[in-house]
Amino acid sequence: GAGVSQSPRYKVAKRGQDVALRCDPISGHVSLFWYQQALGQGPEFLTYFQNEAQLDKSGLPSDRFFAERPEGSVSTLKIQRTQQEDSAVYLCASSLSSLANTLYNEQFFGPGTRLTVL
Amino acid sequence: DQQVKQNSPSLSVQEGRISILNCDYTNSMFDYFLWYKKYPAEGPTFLISISSIKDKNEDGRFTVFLNKSAKHLSLHIVPSQPGDSAVYFCAASAGQSSSNTGKLIFGQGTTLQVKP
Incomplete structure (x- = not known):
């Protein structure tokens, strides 16, 4: 595809359910980021992948959050035992650069997955 | 702590006039700054x-100004058009930090809102 895609676009979960959010980055993009955007706020960094390696997970709010990118392409963000405070838009972004190159390459964002936990 | 702050939640201007959006930051390690535009959904x-080695960058109707001593940047849109109506996010990155992954703050x- 031409851009970053995410699925599902909307997810409603009951408190305590597990959810999995998918991100398809732009083909060939080395770097992949997950961000969480609460209502009325800017996106906040969750985790970063360079190819299949998760190099930074400092933004994950708890051990209920887990992300993977096993083949260096598609990524999945999993949230276990969802809580109401997990309700947010989850954004995925990819960029062409790797850590060894310029860090200034543009990050292309997907449309996000809006998660609502009841 | 909020390392990047946009103190004005909203701005309304008339079509054809200048829009000025402001952003302040606190982390002196930030050396690259970006503006993103977001439409609903x-x-x-x-x-x-x-x-950070520059103090101005211009691209068509859009100009970004950086004042490092004041830790302040602004986005100027001239002339403003109704299609510019959106949410604008300021973002920063500490590109030269050895531990940085390129994540944006x-x-x-x-x-x-640009009114016709």
Whole structure:
């Protein structure tokens, strides 16, 4: 595809359910980021992948959050035992650069997955 | 602590006039700054950026100014058009930090409304 895609676009979960959010980055993009955007706020960094390696997970709010990118392409963000405070838009972004190159390459964002936990 | 702040939640301007969106930051390690534009139900899209070695970058109707001593940047849109109505996010990155992964630190956003 031409851009970053995410699925599902909307997810409603009951408190305590597990959810999995998918991100398809732009083909060939080395770097992949997950961000969480609460209502009325800017996106906040969750985790970063360079190819299949998760190099930074400092933004994950708890051990209920887990992300993977096993083949260096598609990524999945999993949230276990969802809580109401997990309700947010989850954004995925990819960029062409790797850590060894310029860090200034543009990050292309997907449309996000809006998660609502009841 | 909010390292990147956009203190104006909203801004309304008349079509054809200048829009000025402001952003302040606290982390002196930030050396690359970006503006993103976001429409409802879409992801943010890159608008313009500036490196800390510059104080101005211009791209068509959009100009970003950086004042490092004041830790302040601004986005000027001239002339403003109704299609510019969106949420604008300021973001920063500490590109030269050895531990940096290129992650972006975003402000809270400013909603711009351009009236016809």
